Every structure is written in structure tokens, then in C-alpha cells.
Amino acid sequence: MxxxxxxxxxxxxxxxxxxxxxxxxxxxxxxxxxxxxxxxxxxxxxxxxxxxxxxxxxxxxxxxxxxxxxxxxxxxxxxxxxxxxxxxxxxxxxxxxxxxxxxxxxxxxxxxxxxAVGVNVVIELVKEAAKLLEGFDIEIIEKHHNRKEDAPSGTAKMLISAIKEVLPESHEVYGRSGRSCKRQPGDIGVSSVRAGNIISDHDVLFCSDSETVTIAHHSQSxxxxxxxxxxxxxxxxxxxxxxxxxxxxxxx
The missing domain is CATH 3.40.50.720 (NAD(P)-binding Rossmann-like Domain)
Known part of the structure; x- marks a missing residue:
């Protein structure tokens, strides 16, 4: 036991x-x-x-x-x-x-x-996508309940680290505001939502001019x-x- x-x-x-x-x-x-x-x-x-x-x-x-x-x-x-x-x-x-x-x-x-086992599988999928989708813009959107104190989430940081293993020249950008918010080469955009009773949602978007690939994990419990x-x-x-x-x- x-x-x-x-x-x-x-x-x-x-x-x-x-x-x-x-x-x-x-x-x-x-x-x-x-x-x-x-x-x-x-x-x-x-x-x-x-x-x-x-x-x-x-x-x-x-x-x-x-x-x-x-x-x-x-x-x-x-x-x-x-x-x-x-x-x-x-x-x-x-x-x-x-x-x-x-x-x-x-x-x-x-x-x-x-x-969560599924989240850690998603992290590996994101790493593979970063290898295969060369030149795609990458954005991470993480959502949690309104009581969570830290931002971005620890899972978002894990996703960023996974991407940077593949793309070491990339760098994270937290939120966008002002007149100098145009995407720069190597940006990993990170957005945090704190609302209601959301348990833990993470979406990673890989975007080109003609298509978007989304890898997502949504916690139900x-x-x-x-x-x-x-x-x-x-x-x-x-x-x-x-x-x-x-x-x-x-x-x-």
C-alpha cells in the first residue's frame, strides 16, 4: 500500500x-x-x-x-x-x-x-508541429478560472519551452497593446484569460497566410x-x- x-x-x-x-x-x-x-x-x-x-x-x-x-x-x-x-x-x-x-x-x-497525461502528450505534439510547420506564426492562448494567481500558466511555460527546443531563436511575447504590437519574426504570442470557473484550457495556433493548425487541450475535471x-x-x-x-x- x-x-x-x-x-x-x-x-x-x-x-x-x-x-x-x-x-x-x-x-x-x-x-x-x-x-x-x-x-x-x-x-x-x-x-x-x-x-x-x-x-x-x-x-x-x-x-x-x-x-x-x-x-x-x-x-x-x-x-x-x-x-x-x-x-x-x-x-x-x-x-x-x-x-x-x-x-x-x-x-x-x-x-x-x-x-495530466493528455497535456504532456499535447506538448510532444506541439514540439513535432514546430518542426514540421516551418515559418508558421505561433500563438498560445491559455484560460483558467478567476482565482488563479500566476500568469501565464505553468503549462503555457511548458509549451513555450517545447517550442524553443525546436526553434531556439524564438521568443515569447505576453499580450499585445500599443502602437508597436506588430508581430516580429520569431514571436511566440502568449495570451492569458482568467474568468469564471474554467479549469484549464490551452490552445496552440500555427498560422500561415492560407491555413491554421490548432492543437488544443481542454480539461473537464x-x-x-x-x-x-x-x-x-x-x-x-x-x-x-x-x-x-x-x-x-x-x-x-
Missing amino acids: LKLIVCGYNGAMGKMLKECIEKTSDTVLVAGVARSAQTGTCDGDVKLFHTFDDCDVEADAVIDFSHPGNLDAMLRYVKRTKTPVVIATTGFDEEQNKAIEETSKEVPVLLSHNT NAIFADGSIQAAKFLIESPAGLYEMKDILKF
């Missing part, structure tokens, strides 16, 4: 992850960490903690869908206990990304801005991210220390 700790337990993704873990026959949730939780309380059989500095529960893996502010304490915990960690939180700064990389030298870490993160946790417990991505699980 795979014992899991969820960071961001009281958030929307934490609640979805709890449901998915309960439905998965070989996993069990043993603890939850949330800034809104009181250390020492319980939710059924799940022990709750305000911060990982308080956490005295051991597990096989940690899954993090929370906030960048939780990172430092979580990394201290996983290094102290040598626990693999799936980090699916977005919005980290450069210093935090370096801390994640350093931690991965001691324990298995999977860092992904999007743990947060369960796709939770299921992918559980799959990632199972992968990590069989892996040596290192920094992994979803593509390592999917064997692209």
Missing part, C-alpha cells in the same frame, strides 16, 4: 486528490498539510499539519498542489526523511527552482506544471491532474534521486 502525504490538503486540488487516492486500491492518504489546517487535528484517519515543520508522519511519497510559500518547509521534510516528492505547484521564482534542483540530488523529485500525480508518485518510489518530468513516466 502506497502511503501518501498531500500538501495543499484543503485546496480544490487537495480535495480532488483525496477523492482519487480513496478510489485507488493500492494507495492510502496518511497526512495532509495546509496553511489553513491546525496541527494535531484529524480528518477521519488523516492527520493534519499547518506546516511540514510540524509533520511527524512518515510516508512513501509527498504530492504537492499548494502554494510556493510552502516549498521551503516541504523540502526540509523530504530531505530529512528521504521521501520522494511530486511538485505540481506553479509560480516558483528562480531561487525556489534552484532549491528544488538541489533537493533532487538527495531524493527523487518530479516537477511538473501539469501532471481536476481529476486528470490528481490521477497523473498518483502515477508520478508510484514512478518515484522506484527511482533513484534526480529531477524528473512527466515525460520520463510516459517514456517519450
Whole structure:
């Protein structure tokens, strides 16, 4: 039985992850960490903690869908206990990304801005399209609910990185306004929408003068991210220390 700790337990993704873990026959949730939780309380059989500095529960893996502010304490915990960690939180700064990389030298870490299997397939398709559709203009449109704090989305950043692997001279342009907004060679246009209760939509447009090719992913439920993160946790417990991505699980 795979014992899991969820960071961001009281958030929307934490609640979805709890449901998915309960439905998965070989996993069990043993603890939850949330800034809104009181250390020492319980939710059924799940022990709750305000911060990982308080956490005295051991597990096989940690899954993090929370906030960048939780990172430092979580990394201290996983290094102290040598626990693999799936980090699916977005919005980290450069210093935090370096801390994640350093931690991965001691324990298995999977860092992904999007743990959905379909999204990671889309990223590979976008990479192939960038190779084949030479000279096409590229635009990315990402849409999320009105509560999302960071923009552009982590998934949009993954798409940009995939395109730049193929087209290293390209560069991202975030939004367009003013008199100097005419497209320049190598532009990757990126637009962000924050409205209503949109879960996560991403469209990548490849446009020429005579045709448009669109590669799209539209999320219908947060369960796709939770299921992918559980799959990632199972992968990590069989892996040596290192920094992994979803593509390592999917064997692209």
C-alpha cells in the first residue's frame, strides 16, 4: 500500500486528490498539510499539519498542489526523511527552482506544471508541429478560472519551452497593446484569460497566410491532474534521486 502525504490538503486540488487516492486500491492518504489546517487535528484517519515543520508522519511519497510559500518547509521534510516528492505547484521564482534542483540530488523529485497525461502528450505534439510547420506564426492562448494567481500558466511555460527546443531563436511575447504590437519574426504570442470557473484550457495556433493548425487541450475535471500525480508518485518510489518530468513516466 502506497502511503501518501498531500500538501495543499484543503485546496480544490487537495480535495480532488483525496477523492482519487480513496478510489485507488493500492494507495492510502496518511497526512495532509495546509496553511489553513491546525496541527494535531484529524480528518477521519488523516492527520493534519499547518506546516511540514510540524509533520511527524512518515510516508512513501509527498504530492504537492499548494502554494510556493510552502516549498521551503516541504523540502526540509523530504530531505530529512528521504521521501520522494511530486511538485505540481506553479509560480516558483528562480531561487525556489534552484532549491528544488538541489533537493533532487538527495531524493527523487518530479516537477511538473501539469501532471495530466493528455497535456504532456499535447506538448510532444506541439514540439513535432514546430518542426514540421516551418515559418508558421505561433500563438498560445491559455484560460483558467478567476482565482488563479500566476500568469501565464505553468503549462503555457511548458509549451513555450517545447517550442524553443525546436526553434531556439524564438521568443515569447505576453499580450499585445500599443502602437508597436506588430508581430516580429520569431514571436511566440502568449495570451492569458482568467474568468469564471474554467479549469484549464490551452490552445496552440500555427498560422500561415492560407491555413491554421490548432492543437488544443481542454480539461473537464481536476481529476486528470490528481490521477497523473498518483502515477508520478508510484514512478518515484522506484527511482533513484534526480529531477524528473512527466515525460520520463510516459517514456517519450
